[in-house]
Amino acid sequence: MFKTIVIVDDEVHIRALLEQTLEELEGEPRIFTAVNGVEGITLIERERANLVFLDVMMPLMNGYEVCAAVRGNPDLADTTIVMLTAKGQESDRTRGLEVGAHHFVTKPFDPDEIIALAQKILTVS
Amino acid sequence: MGTDNPDLVEALEAENLMLREEIRVLRGTAEVADHPIAEQLEIMTAVFDSSTAGIAFIKDRIMVRANNKLEELFGYDSGELHGQPTRCWYPDEESYRTVGEAYSNLAKGNIYRQEMQMQRKDGSRFWSRLSGRALYDDLSRGSVWMVEDITFEHEAAEEILQTKEEMAAIFETSTFGVALVKDRVMIRANKKLEELFGYGPGELHGQPTRCWYPDEASYRIAGEAYYELARGNTAHLTMQMRHKDGSLFWSRLSGRTISSNLLHGSVWTVEDFTVEHEATEAVLKAKDAAEDAERKLRDSYMELEKTNQRLQKLDQMKSDFLSSVSHxxxxxxxxxxxxxxxxxxxxxxxxxxLTNGDAGLEKKVLRVQENLKIILKESERLTRLINDVLDLAKIEAGRTEWRDAPIQVADFMRDAVNATYGMFEQKPEITLQLDIQPDLPIIIGDADHLLQVLVNLINNAVKFTDSGSIMIHAFLNSDSLIQIEIRDTGIGFPPEDAEAIFDKFQQSMHGDTLQDRPKGTGLGLAICREIINRHGGRVWAQSQPNHGSTFTLTLPAATKPPTSPVSVGGIAPVSDDDRTIVSDRSQGKPKVLVVDDDPGIRDYFAQLLQEQGFEVATAMDGQMALSAARGFAPDLITMDLAMPVMDGRTAIALFRADPELHNIPIMVISAIPDWEAAGGDAAMGKPPNEELFIKNIRSLLNQPTTNNTETTETVHFLMLYDGEHAPTTVPKAYAAWCEVDFCTVRELPTRLCAGFKGMVAIPVDLLSQVDISLLNADPSLKVMVLPVVAVES
Incomplete structure (x- = not known):
């Protein structure tokens, strides 16, 4: 069965970068992208995403809110959330943990790191 | 009677008889001739008897007759002087002779007058005025002498003379100028006065006093002093007077009338006090300057306060800005x-x-790969740079979240070595030596940041060393500080760069262009220094080019080196066998421990609190506070934050971790901007408002310890918040005995009118909007100022 990954980021280049990076994953997962939190939560729910890359600072609905919404949905109990945070913002991490994020990747991130992390998560789930 | 001359007596008696006969005849004649002579004689006799002067009729210097007064004067009995030679009047032969010589004058019809000393019968002397006249200008007919006792008169005269002499002496030797003035003309002036005004001897005599004054106005002002004088008062004036040469001098002028009568003239003293005046002026000026300085200081303090507030705002903006820039x-x-x-x-x-062995293409492929690597490396460097800039900015702005905890030096050094292991693997030419003194005391600090420092220093050492070794040595130095040295055998740097390398974007150029580009961001050491300083430590470097460098840091030890086996977890449990602290809060004065490194502030708080009836002990740093608290068992602690040896934040962490001390309320009083985050029960900025300070202390003292809640009444809190936002402040933790309600500043009066009783908690940032005097006026209200804690939602 194909795994589903949703990328939620308002930056077009970051979405492209993540998309291209994740294309290299084994098992050809399906990849969806959303440009804001609202679109993101819709996609995640619709596609029952296995893995979500979630930016924190976004218009309409920020990453924490999206994360909290995902965690509040029992249908999405298996969805793993990786938050993309800025370094030096320890409070981001704390809040992320509070709303139920599983992993944190600090921008700027290393594509190899993303692939390794995603591979691990998708293999386990 | 001394009359051993019977012949003389006989002769005298005969004469007497003759005289009586003569008198009788004369009286008879006088009676006949309308008695004019008899009357004259009667008058003379009356004079003779009633005179207040002694009178004697003398012939050949023998008293033929003497009136009672004369006998009285000389102390003889009545009639005793009769027939006596006048020699008995005189104390010595010389005065007797002197008077005797005057007789020749009497013969010429003159009256003799002399003041002299005479002698009484008992040998005592008295001053007398003696006068004599011969009868019919013929000595042979005898002479009449009068003797007056002028002792009093004489003494008075003597006294006057004496006084005059004294006055003259005073007058001339006085260090004041003295003038006797009549109608504003100098009748007399002493030498000093002449000197003061620069005149020659006698030159001022008869001069109007106008010459004393520089102008008409001051002459007139001095003239007004005469009204004072007329009322019998002494006049005192301080004014500038004029020297003969026209120069001015400051003088003190005092005047007084003679015999309380202006018509008798007045006496004036003049004192030159130019020097004194100048000194006084200087003192006044200095005082003015001091007051001015004080005012300026106060102004600049207010200005600073304002600036501080503005800066805090700016700081927040900067922080927000950095955070978004970072993103x-x-x-x-x-x-x-x-x-x-x-x-x-x-x-x-x-x-x-796809090159298919085309050498040109292969070369280009390599070039492209190399160029891509450069882009990657440089973007990594840019990332580090951004991270470091943010780190430094946050530390400098005091916005770094420090998580202080006890740290075992050995553990944290091993972590650092593990973190840098990768670098050593890349440079197998370098060996690592680790030397950690066993049983090192614990340090209190933020483990992550301290690790960052150590990793940075080790990284640097590896980076600049190609072969040899890196030695890391940790030990307790002679100042009881934990000292960590990182010594390498690398390229080193010139000693003059030792300070500069800790500056931002400064890397030693190593004296040549060997380093084509800096290997780091240029911020690492600046960050290290900030972190170490914040922990109350020091970091410095020593080096010689090509002889390696040594980076040394010291950190204050939190505890004394344990003598027993190292206690895991840091703090050795305090045995309470010998000094169990029984804190009896219901009796005696409440005890406050004042902790501050500034002796002035310690004294000030101690005095203030003692006046308020508290028992006070003081400590100059966190470490002393901990040991003082065990012995003194305070009911409350006021805690400064920035202190040497152990800062307040660390001390508070240790107080909170100590089973014996964790209940003591701590009030943070500090000037450093993030005092609110230090973990105290309340906080106040420095300098605190005295009234609020005491109020806060009382509020905290009324607060019972949390472990006897059952005996405690509920305390009602009214927490103020900014109406536009959610409550800006929430208390860190409030116990069951607290009932907390929230209210906006605007609502406050309504709530008070509605009868709220209890504690009004005001976040410090809202303090300016609240009328504290209103709250203070109501005894059922207590005011507590809270530090601002950002709410996370």
Whole structure:
């Protein structure tokens, strides 16, 4: 069965970068992208995403809110959330943990790191 | 009677008889001739008897007759002087002779007058005025003498003379100028006065006093002093007077009338006090200057306060700005880095194999790969730079979240070595030596940040060393500080750069262009220094080019080196066998421990609190506070934050971790901007408002310890918040005995009118909007100022 990954980021280049990076994953997962939190939560729910890359600072609905919404949905109990945070913002991490994020990747991130992390998560789930 | 001359007596008696006969005849004649002579005689006899002067009729210097007064004067009995020679009047032969010589004058019809000393019968002397006249200008007919006792008169005269002499002496030797003035003309002036005004001897005599004054106005002002004088008062004036040469001098002028009568003239003293005046002026000026300085200081303090507030606001803005800049910079950086990596991978995988052995193409493939690596490396460097800039900015702005905890030096050094292990693996030429003194005391600090420092220093050492060794040595130095040295055998740097390398964007140029580009961000050591300083330590470097360098840091030890086996977890439990603290809060004065490194502030708080009836002990740093608290068992602690040896934040952490001391309320009083985050029960900025300070202390003292809640009444809190936002402040933790309600500043009066009783908690940032005097006026209200804690939602 194909795994589903949703990328939620308002930056077009970051979405492209993540998309291209994740294309290299084994098992050809399906990849969806959303440009804001609202679109993101819709996609995640619709596609029952296995893995979500979630930016924190976004218009309409920020990453924490999206994360909290995902965690509040029992249908999405298996969805793993990786938050993309800025370094030096320890409070981001704390809040992320509070709303139920599983992993944190600090921008700027290393594509190899993303692939390794995603591979691990998708293999386990 | 001394009359051993019977012949003389006989002769005298005969004469007497003759005289009586003569008198009788004369009386008879006088009676006949309308008695004019008899009357004259009667008058003379009356004079003779009633005179207040002694009178004697003398012939050949023998008293033929003497009146009662004369006998009285000389102390003889009545009639005793009769027939006596006048020699008995005189104390010595000489005065007797002197008077005797005057007789020749009497013969010429003159009256003799002399003041002299005479002698009484008992030998005592008295001053007398003696006068004599011969009868019919013929000595042979005898002479009449009068003797007056002028002792009093004489003494008075003597006294006057004496006084005059004394006055003259005073007058002339006085260090004041003295003038006797009549109608504003100098009748007399002493030498000093002449000197003062620069006149020659006698030159002032008869001069009007106008010459004393520089102008008409001051002459008139001095003239008004005469009204004072007329009322019998002494006049005192301080004014400038004029020297003969026209120069001015400051003088003190005092005047008084003679015999309380202006008509008798007045006496004036003049004192030159130019020097004194100048000194006084100087003192006044200095005082003015001091007051001015004080005012300026106060002004600049207010200004500073304002600036401080503004800066805090700016600081917040800066912080927010940095946070968004950080985000904004990272996004493009992520793209640059990520896509370069993707391109490189794609290029190597898909395009590089297409060269088909074409040497030109292969060369280009290599070039492209190299260039991509440069982009990657530089983007990594840019990332580090952004991280470091943010780190430093946060530390400098005091916005770094420090998580202080006890740290075992050995553990944290091993962590650092593990973190840098990768670097050593890349440089197998370098050996690592680790030497950690056993049983080192614990330090209190933020483990992550301290690790960052150590990793940075070790990284640097590896970076600048190509072969040899890196030695890390940790030990307790002679100042009881924990000292960590990182010594390498690398390229080193010139000693004169030892300070500069800790500056931002400063890297030693190593004296040549060997280093084509800096290997780090140029901020690492600046960050290290900030972190170590914040922990109350020091970091410095020593080096010689090509002889390696040594980076040394010291950190204050939190505890004394344990003598028993090291206690895991840091703090050795305090045995309470010998000094169990029984804190009896219901009796005696409440005890306050004042902790501050500034002796002036310690004294000030101690005095203030003692006046308020508290028992006070003081400590000058966190470490002393901990040991003092065990012995003194305070009911409350006031805690400064920035202190040497152990800062307040660390001390509070240790107080909170100590089973014996964790209940003591701590009030943070500090000037450093993030005092609110230090973990105290309340906090006040420095300098605190005295009234609020005491109020807060009382509020905290009324607060019972949390472990006897059952005996406690509920305390009602009314927490103020900014109406436009959610409550800006919430108490860190409030116990069951607290009932907390929230209210906006605007609502406050209504709530008070509605009868709220209890504690009004005011976040410090809202303090300016609240009328504290209103709250203070109501005894059922207590005011507590709270530090601001950002709410996370």
């Amino acid at each position: 904004e910079l990272r996004t493009p950086l992520t793209s640059i880095r990520g896509f370069s990596q993707l391109i490189e991978r794609e290029f190597v995988r898909s395009f590089a194999p």
